[in-house]
Amino acid sequence: MGYNLPLVSAGRSAALEADQSDALAPYRNQFVITDPALVYFDGNSLGRLPKQTIAHLSTVINQEWGDGLIRGWGHGWYEAPHRVGDKIGSLLGAAPGQVIACDSTSVNLYKAVMAALSARPGRHSIVSDALNFPSDLYIIQGAIAHYGNVHNLQLVHSHDAELTVDLSAVEAAITTDTAVVLLSHVTFKSGYIYDMQRITAHAHAHGALVIWDLSHSAGALPMQLDSWHVDFAVGCCYKFLNGGPGAPAFIYVNRQIQDEVTSPIWGWFGQKSPFAFDIHYEPAAGIDRFLAGTPPMIALSAVESSLDMIVGVGMHAIREKSIALTEYMIALFDAHLAAHGFTLGSPRDAAIRGSHVSIRHPMGYQINQALIAEQKVIPDFREPDNLRLGLSPLTTSFTEVWDGVDRIRATVSAGLHHKYPAARKAVT
């Protein structure tokens, strides 16, 4: 590994030294940081704004739209969903022509689930797990309702308080009646990383299709969608891909199955010849058929700008730093937080841990509020007791990890959280 972890016992200065020798540290300066004292542990919910995105959006808004008007299409707007998709694909181990950037994660997941169910008629089981995003389960439930409630959603439950999943239990749930297996590559609470290759192979051995939700792994860790023979994947661009609030999402459909599956949404950009204005729909060849409406050019441009930086860094280097950050975070947790009623909510084994560390505390919700209001620390609370600490490799520094843990410790030591309400409101 290219990182020597800062010694916990050496305090903040060791973190500062680690930043100085970190080859990725300069990237932090390529993002807008208006308050250097802010500890931002929520890049896994909304990534920071790359400086180059400001300039790029200005070009798209002023030149391409304002000056170009409809001629803006000559600036590569048609190709944008593919061009941006291929850049995303390069981070996912996907050769060109298999990823498009479009719609929201939910809509793309809907397309994938409907397409997969349609491609596996006569099978009645959909396998997922209780650690998955509820939103993914909602999409499945909607699809089940839609197909007349002939499918069952089989949820594999965690054996260790939502921390990890017993892969053999997932495998046991997959049978020759399984139409599709839908899982999050990195689970959103504990950050557990699924063995995508193993589960995909097992599903295929039983004739099932797989859909992986990469929302918490795209831009955080390398993967090999093509060589692992993944069927479908979807993911979000506003987390580790830094594409901006509500950025367009993406969908991957393996080239091997592209011509056998169809999107339920027969949109004009998914039509073979959209500008022939033929009144009979014929799906485009390849991944294009999963496009629906007009590309959202401003939002898509923000995604592309950020990707250009991330692709330049490469997933290997990003993953190395991610592991160093989470390892350091856990070492600090053991030294400074474990004694204050916290338990670790993420795997200790870096090989199965994504780019965030969850720490759990019975008063987690109150602590979350105190940190935001009084300590310039922004974590992310997830029911029932998780403080999710996202470490975004290009923007999070080792010093930030030190400062964050130190302020969490100070908050709990001083009991600052006791004055905050325990009731949950709809917040981040």
Place this chain on the structure above:
Amino acid sequence: MGYNLPLVSAGRSAALEADQSDALAPYRNQFVITDPALVYFDGNSLGRLPKQTIAHLSTVINQEWGDGLIRGWGHGWYEAPHRVGDKIGSLLGAAPGQVIACDSTSVNLYKAVMAALSARPGRHSIVSDALNFPSDLYIIQGAIAHYGNVHNLQLVHSHDAELTVDLSAVEAAITTDTAVVLLSHVTFKSGYIYDMQRITAHAHAHGALVIWDLSHSAGALPMQLDSWHVDFAVGCCYKFLNGGPGAPAFIYVNRQIQDEVTSPIWGWFGQKSPFAFDIHYEPAAGIDRFLAGTPPMIALSAVESSLDMIVGVGMHAIREKSIALTEYMIALFDAHLAAHGFTLGSPRDAAIRGSHVSIRHPMGYQINQALIAEQKVIPDFREPDNLRLGLSPLTTSFTEVWDGVDRIRATVSAGLHHKYPAARKAVT
């Protein structure tokens, strides 16, 4: 009417005078116009960029995202789909709580079609017309395939070369077997305006639901969705609403039916309590259930900025100018273009004509190319022979209409179009 049409025989100076006395003329200065000599007749395909949108987007990008980060949600991001939706609704005769701005027009139409078919089980007919957007017909075809091909799409054909539709023929197609009637309020080629109230009432008398596509009427003409008892409507924000390329679209669901219908896409923003992270989906009350994923905040902010201006002007004033512009265009057509092989492709009766004028010519495709390449005129070509001239009331001036027609006449007189290819490529 508040406009005295410029006398065609008085030439360009009459158009200049009309601009000087036009109460809406100052709005043109509120848009980015980099080339005053450009005649832009394509605001019905991509509306111009409002100057205030540049400043507003800068605030959203730099302050709300860059500085606010996840705290950006405190800047009204949750409410944005409703807040923007209600502003759109105010242009459509829709009381608050019935319109949301989200997804693309195609995705919203898909939701509406699927919801409507699901609400009318046992009925097998879907009525539309051959003048509708092919993209709308694709969505219907997809829905039909999806429900197992038990529905028939009945397309009413135009009796006068795609100019208008015989309303009694549409009515005759609607029976007690009709599940849903889906039509474009303003047809995209001829600009014909449907009698929305009449068709809606007729459909309801037969127990059918209606879906109106407002892409070419929202922001161009007033309507009364509520008092006409429309069930569903969808539309686009990048045309007359000037929301930017690929802007989020909108969907209207009448309050009377909101709790009886469900979106096929069970997205987390359509869940009753998205941040409770309950794993069982329960649809939100009201229009919320038609939301899917996270609101696209940058793109949505561009829509909102433009709407703030349009709502301030009001649809009555906009429609008055729209009629004046199209009347003037047709008067100029009669005087200067009819003798050059053009025929009028839009209704002469302003009461059934939207905010564009189509002119047809056997060499329309070549003329379109010559105008763009040599004459600084941007029309919009639609198969087989339509030059669609969009007149956007807040940005198009009477002088622009004069200049545009004059340059079309000059182009055809000089035969400038003969050197351009007749073969159609995928262009605007």
